[in-house]
Amino acid sequence: MNYIVIDDSKLDCFIAEKIIRNTKNCASVKTFLHAAEALDFIAANKASDRTVVLVDIQMPIMNGFDFVEAFQKMDPGSTENYNIYIISSSINENDVTRVRQYPSVRQFINKPLTANNLNNLLGAYEPAPFN
Amino acid sequence: METLNTTDKIKVLYLDDESHNLICFMATYRFDFTIYIAPTAAKAYNYLEAHPDISVVIADQRMPLQTGVEFFEEMKVLYPKPVRMLITAFADIEAVIDSVNRGSVFRYIKKPWNDDDVKSAVEEAYKFYISNSLLEEKNKELASAYRELGKFAYSVTHDLRSPLSSLLGALEVSKDMDSLTDIREILGMMDVAVRKLDDFIKNIHEFYSIKRGLASIEDIDFEMLAEDMAIMFSLSAKMDNIKFTRKVVQGEGFCSDSASLRIIIINLLSNAFKYQKKDGTDRFVELDIEVRDNNAHITVRDNGIGIKAEHINSIFSMFYRATTEQSGSGFGLFNVKDALERLNGTVEVSSAPDKGSEFRVSIPNITKKTPVTQ
Structure with a gap:
């Protein structure tokens, strides 16, 4: 499994990377402090295997919602293996509701990311609801 | 008719x-x-x-x-x-x-x-009309303040919770760490998260004291103020190898609200120290203060990372952050703007990415009798 972590906090990227590397089937982890750079990466690299993308909401310049909106405008054929998960410290209901409105977002995870909730999320994997 | x-x-x-x-x-x-x-x-x-x-x-x-x-x-x-x-x-x-x-x-x-009855009835009705209109006005103000509060509470909960959840995550990860180097590395990052939280709480306090506090107008000795700043930032200057210079020309007396003034200068200096280039060699921060013609002109200059043109108009908004620099809360310049409004001051910014930034603030002298706008 490949992973992309998008978070403006270096510490949160570091934590996510550590936790991901501790899982059994981690092929690669890439971390991005800027959502725009992650978007460029995804546009330039079609994933041949399933790639889990963990995106924070509150980030300067391009936030998680902007990222998801831009992601959904990309060619679905080339992004089908990228699975978006929102990971945020937000406990605001509006944020959670808003996340549900994006068909490309599979789940909302509350920070901090732990080995447990990462495993749960991967266990609950279902094929993409749309393509 | x-x-x-x-x-x-x-x-x-x-x-x-x-x-x-x-x-x-x-x-x-x-x-x-x-x-x-x-x-x-x-x-x-x-x-x-x-x-x-x-x-x-x-x-x-x-x-x-x-x-x-x-x-x-x-x-x-x-x-x-x-x-x-x-x-x-x-x-x-x-x-x-x-x-x-x-x-x-x-x-x-x-x-x-009866003539007098009608007259007094109309006057009474008019009083009722006026107090209703005032009440309606107040209700609008309250509704708008309440909306602001909602936005504020949203951002505040996020900014308070996010460093805490980072710390929890870091603790979780460190449970499986054996190497002292790894543990030191993560402790260093936790330190940043704790400072961020601390800065944020201080900033909220500042925001609150500008909003609610009463201004107290006093004589300002800029020479002393600049010296205070030099002491306050001496550690940052030393640790990060940044040359701090200050120049004060004050030929006339100047009165202002010293708390608001300090908020402005501290935040501008703190940004100048914070947003330095990581690989810069001759890093500097300059504070120039000149008091002339009943105005204080304060310039804070650095050769840091600068601000992109497209972000300059937004930097004074609450919670706006134009960079992923770890310790920014998006509160500092908002507090500067707020304090400047209180003192009827203005600010101009010129900046270029990778070259540095210059903030030029002008604040009029406040004679002790003129009340400061609330």
Whole structure:
């Protein structure tokens, strides 16, 4: 499994990377402090295997919602293996509701990311609801 | 149909099907009020539409097409603001009491009317109208303040919770760590998260003290203030190898609110120290203060990472962050702007990415008698 972590906090990227590397089937982890750079990466690299993308909401310049909106405008054929998960410290209901409105977002995870909730999320994997 | 002076008088509309009553009313009160008279409901609505500042409407109860109470029931919905008063004879008193109770009519005037009664009734109605308008105004202000508070609470919970959840995550990860190097690395990052939280709380406190606190105007000795700043930032300068220079030219006395002034200078300096280039060699921060012609001109200059042109207009917004620099809370420059507004000051920014930034602040001298805007 490949992973992309998008978070403006270096510490949160570091934590996510550590936790991901501790899982059994981690092929690669890439971390991005800027959502725009992650978007460029995804546009330039079609994933041949399933790639889990963990995106924070509150980030300067391009936030998680902007990222998801831009992601959904990309060619679905080339992004089908990228699975978006929102990971945020937000406990605001509006944020959670808003996340549900994006068909490309599979789940909302509350920070901090732990080995447990990462495993749960991967266990609950279902094929993409749309393509 | 308007009288000579239309500016300050209470505007009263009188609806009655009997024209001699209308003329009599006009003749009696035209010096006291600005009067509009209408023989029909249609005419009354024309006036209400054309003059939204009519504050009192008087109607006769007995009219052929519609009673006064019926007219008011309808008008209450279409033009809710003017205060409604009914003129009526005793025979109709039951209907009137009922309409007063249902809130369609503010009060009634007995027929035949007494000149002073009508005058005092109109004045009383006008007072009621004014206090209702003020109340409506206050309600709007409150609703807007409440919306602001909602936005504020949202951002605050996020900014308080996010460093905490980072710390929890870091603790979780460190449980499986054996290498001291790894643990030191993560402790270093936790340190940043804790500082971020601490800065944020200090900034909220600053924000709160600017908003609620009373300004105290005192003589400002900029030489001393600059020295304070040098001491405050000496550790940052030393640790990060940044050269701090200060220049003060103060040829005249200057009064201001020292707390607001300090908030402005500290935040600008703190940004100048924070947003330095990681690989820069001759890093510097300069503070220039010149007091002349009753104004203090404060310039904070650095050769740090600079600000991209597209972000410059947003940097003074609350919670706006133009960089992923770890310790930014998006509060600093907002507090600067807030404090500047209080002191009637202005700020100009010039900046270029990778070259550095210059913030030029001008603050007028406040003589001790002039109160500061709240």
